[in-house]
Amino acid sequence: MFEQLTGKFEDLFFRIRNKGKLSPSDLDAALREIKLALLEADVNFKVVKEFLGNLKERALGKEVMESLTPYQQVIKIVNDEMTRMLGSSEGSVNFSSGGPTIFMMVGLQGTGKTSSVIKLANFIKSRFGKSVALVAADVYRPAAVLQLMDMAGKIGVDVYSEKSMDPVSISRKGVEKFTRDGRDAIIIDTAGRLHIDENMMLEVENIRKAVKPHQVYLVLDAMTGQEAVNIASAFNKRVECDGLILTKLDSDTRGGAALSVYYVVKKPIKFVSSGEKIEDFDIFHPERIASRILGQGDTLTLIEKAQKVIDEKRAMELEEKIYRDEINLDDFIEQLRGLRKMGSMEKIFSMLPIPNKGRILKNINFDESYLDRMEAIINSMTPAERKKPHIINGSRKKRIAKGSGNPVSEINKLLQQFSKTRQMLRQFSSMKGKASLPFGKFW
Amino acid sequence: MQMLFKNLNLLWNKFKKSNSQFWEELEEQLISSDVSVDTADMIISNIREYAYSNNINDTGIIRDLLKKEIIKILNCGINEKLKFSGNPPSVYLIVGVNGVGKTSAIAKLAAMLKKQGKNVVMAAADTYRSAATEQLQHYGERLGIEVVHHQKLSDPGAxxxxxxxxxxxRRSDVLIIDTAGRMQTSFNLMEELKKIKRVVFKKLDRDPDEILIVIDSTTGQNARHQAEVFHRAIGLTGVILTKTDGTSKGGIVLTIKNELQIPVKLVTNGEKIENIDLFDPEKYTGAIFT
Known part of the structure; x- marks a missing residue:
């Protein structure tokens, strides 16, 4: 997300950077660029105006105008203001002490409520070790209940549903049942509704009154346009939201809706959902997104992701192996799997602090199937071949090719890639004494 | 569609003569209707140049210029009627990202065609999302339209x-194909859609008669990019704009037509199965200026 906005700022500051001191006309040009960039990012135009007002006031101050590094000052101010706009506190989950904590999800159709319910359930279950149950209160969309049950089955979570068409009573009964069962958390999936649909808004108000949830989350599509603030205001007014879940951040949206919504309704973004996998769900970190807008990349998230999937001890062993130049195809495939657990290549790449990423990303097709092929090839090797790749001769290659369903040329390509990686690691480790993990070899 | 560009009238009341403030606010109004910055910029510089060289500063006249400019963009050459093949079935391939209302839009389109006396078949080629097939089947039963489907995660091409x-x-008139809704950044999805296109070509010796992208009208500037990416991969023939009752301002209609030359063909606006209309440029521009 935010790639395009980041690109704009990068271009703009690159121009200013070469000039040193900032003139008032430079500042105006900069402000106009920032304004357009924010509008293009779907930030609400009223929010943009206020943002620019604050920015100008601060930018005209001595700290910038007299600075020899004005662009850094402007970046700092933009960063500060942006972080402020995104809300300063990090979201987390508060559980109630007596009885189950009840969560309720509301939002427009198609924003990803049902997926978010599943992802939140999984998050609560795996992060806090709590028992979670779901209530299917979307009685309108055909097969919505089926979708929820299907996905809940995958994460081993119970769902309460019934044939009735009364979501208020379904919610009440569901909550009663799971309270009796002594669950720690109950999440209610409500139907998608338009914020201007009076009957449907009344219904969601009634569900809220009936079950008295501890946390009401508005699920908002990160690609929403100028209407985002009206949507958030309307829902907040009727059911008083405790926070937002921002979805579809894996799209290439600039996600300005996130900026304006907090600013207008003053409700924190609690979680972000950024992919098709159930694990693609995390607590929202405002300062990270702000740095990302400014082209500094979201390396913190990336590092955390890496930490989650890479075992410290294994990593030490691996470093040792690299140092002694004993790395083999077993290590190679392990790294490959670890990398893939972090998400798609494209997603990992998008989190790296590389200038003009948006433009680069546009021109690259990440061939995920290449990684599949690599895994298939290595899986078709014998343990001995994986340990000592140099023993792989012509007839072995033919066997591996047949076993993995690839032409021999692919086997050669992989072995070349491996030996190059190994060579690079060797150089790297002799240079630094110790090497870091071989990320970056695959793109 | 009354809500499109709802705030524009305030502007004419506020300014009787144009000045830089006026142009700035006009630009803001267009952008806040989700018109892209580029298209808004183009529209305004065209009018502004014309007004300047003809010494026009009466905002009443400028309003007419704006109307002309918008009509020019919308009417630019391309027919927004749905295409039917002389060699049935006409094949409509429906694509789009997740959550835009693809399956509902397909049901509405199928109902509309059936009402016109056409024999329709639907294909559940979204084998990815859980319960997507069931959702389409549900509509099929309600409408009395056959739905061809396989098991979940089976090959959409098949x-x-x-x-x-x-x-x-069955000598059907129209075949409507529902596809998986995934992000436009998904490489796999694009490959899957290209394959579906190839299957159609192999069988009928022509491309699908319509390749329509479904766009949620509450989407912001990303809508243009969605259309662009799908267009580049499989070549779009039109847009179905959904959820237009959500006070969305529909500026993307202008953007997509202006920047990608893809016309909006259908508009949906409600929960009921009959809430679908052919897009009418006259009505659209009328809604802007009344």
Whole structure:
């Protein structure tokens, strides 16, 4: 997300950077660029105006105008203001002490409520070790209940549903049942509704009154346009939201809706959902997104992701192996799997602090199937071949090719890639004494 | 569609003569209707240049210029009527990202065509999302329209192949293909759609008669990019704009037409199955200026 906005700022500051001191006309040009960039990012135009007002006031101050590094000052101010706009506190989950904590999800159709319910359930279950149950209160969309049950089955979570068409009573009964069962958390999936649909808004108000949830989350599509603030205001007014879940951040949206919504309704973004996998769900970190807008990349998230999937001890062993130049195809495939657990290549790449990423990303097709092929090839090797790749001769290659369903040329390509990686690691480790993990070899 | 560009009238009341403040606010109004910055910029510089060289500063006249400019963009050459093949079935391939209302839009389109007396078959080629097939089947039962489907996670190409067989055997007029809704950044999705297109070509010796992208009208500037990416991968023939009752301002209609030359063909605006209309440029521009 935010790639395009980041690109704009990068271009703009690159121009200013070469000039040193900032003139008032430079500042105006900069402000106009920032304004357009924010509008293009779907930030609400009223929010943009206020943002620019604050920015100008601060930018005209001595700290910038007299600075020899004005662009850094402007970046700092933009960063500060942006972080402020995104809300300063990090979201987390508060559980109630007596009885189950009840969560309720509301939002427009198609924003990803049902997926978010599943992802939140999984998050609560795996992060806090709590028992979670779901209530299917979307009685309108055909097969919505089926979708929820299907996905809940995958994460081993119970769902309460019934044939009735009364979501208020379904919610009440569901909550009663799971309270009796002594669950720690109950999440209610409500139907998608338009914020201007009076009957449907009344219904969601009634569900809220009936079950008295501890946390009401508005699920908002990160690609929403100028209407985002009206949507958030309307829902907040009727059911008083405790926070937002921002979805579809894996799209290439600039996600300005996130900026304006907090600013207008003053409700924190609690979680972000950024992919098709159930694990693609995390607590929202405002300062990270702000740095990302400014082209500094979201390396913190990336590092955390890496930490989650890479075992410290294994990593030490691996470093040792690299140092002694004993790395083999077993290590190679392990790294490959670890990398893939972090998400798609494209997603990992998008989190790296590389200038003009948006433009680069546009021109690259990440061939995920290449990684599949690599895994298939290595899986078709014998343990001995994986340990000592140099023993792989012509007839072995033919066997591996047949076993993995690839032409021999692919086997050669992989072995070349491996030996190059190994060579690079060797150089790297002799240079630094110790090497870091071989990320970056695959793109 | 009354809500499109709802705030524009305030502007004419506020300014009787144009000045830089006026132009700035006009630009803001267009952008806040989700018109892209580029298209808004183009529209305004065209009018502004014309007004300047003809010494016009009466905002009443400028309003007419704006109307002309918008009509010019919308009417630019391309027919927004749905295309029917002389050699049935006509194949409509429906694509789009997740959550835009693809399956509902397909049901509405199928109902509309059926009402016109056409024999319709639907193909459940979204084998990816859980319960997507069931959702389409539900509509099929309600409408009395056959839905060709396979098991979940089966090959969408095979579903399309079978549905073409079925449509040919039944001499159906139209085959509507529902596809998986995934992010436009998904490489796999684009490959899957290209494959579906190839299957249609192999069988009928022509491309699908319509390749329509479904766009949620509450989407912001990303809508243009969605259309662009799908267009580049499989070549779009039109847009179905959904959820237009959500006080969305529909500026993307202008953007997509202006920047990608893809016309909006259908508009949906409500929960009921009959809430679908052919897009009418006259009505659209009328809504802006009344």
């Amino acid at each position: 579903v399309v192949y079978d549905s073409l067989d079925k449509a040919l055997a």
